[in-house]
Amino acid sequence: MSEGDSVGDSVHGKPSVVYRFFTRLGQVYQSWLDKSTPYTAVRWVVTLGLSFVYMVRVYLLQGWYIVTYALGIYHLNLFIAFLSPKVDPSLMEDSDDGPSLPTKQNEEFRPFIRRLPEFKFWHAATKGILVAMVCTFFEAFNVPVFWPILVMYFIMLFCITMKRQIKHMIKYRYIPFTHGKRTYKGKEDAGKTFAS
DSSP states (O other), X not given: OOTTOSTTBOTTSSBOHHHHHHHHHHHHHHHHHHHHTTOHHHHHHHHHHHXXXXXXXXXXXXXXXXXXXXXXXXXXXXXXXXXXXXXXXHHHSSOOSSOOOOOSTTSOOOOOOBSSOHHHHHHHHHHHHHHHHHHTTOGGGOOOOOHXXXXXXXXXXXXXXXXXXXXXXXXXXXXXXXXXXXXXXXXXXXXXXXXX
């Protein structure tokens, strides 16, 4: 391998200015992502705000319905991945290797692990909204279409997909949402306390 053949190297063996710029840009971006991790509610409020701005833009421009439809399908796909377990129990029925969700009351509890974690769900959804927003600046993406058909088709697709997901959740007895640690009631304390 000759000098300058590796990625980002200039002719003299030092990283090029462009490579250093994009490396630094990636580091700053990752730093902001890392800092935003604990602020779940704030992240989702910003994403909903971006979504609202996007919807207002599409409404005012009266176009880009195909882009909006594609964004809706993308978000639906992300949401289904968010609701699904990492290891599909239907694939684990025949084989006994690997962890699976408990199906009986006396089985050991295993926590629900998502196929798409919340942070990655948020990150992908936000990037999707930003890409769709950028698409609205280009007339090439403004394909003329009768939008009520797209809305009806999306609602139908959403209902069918969610029905299938809920049936899967019922069949394999998992709930993708948890609300803190489970507490169990013990026997009532009938004894007296000792005061010192």
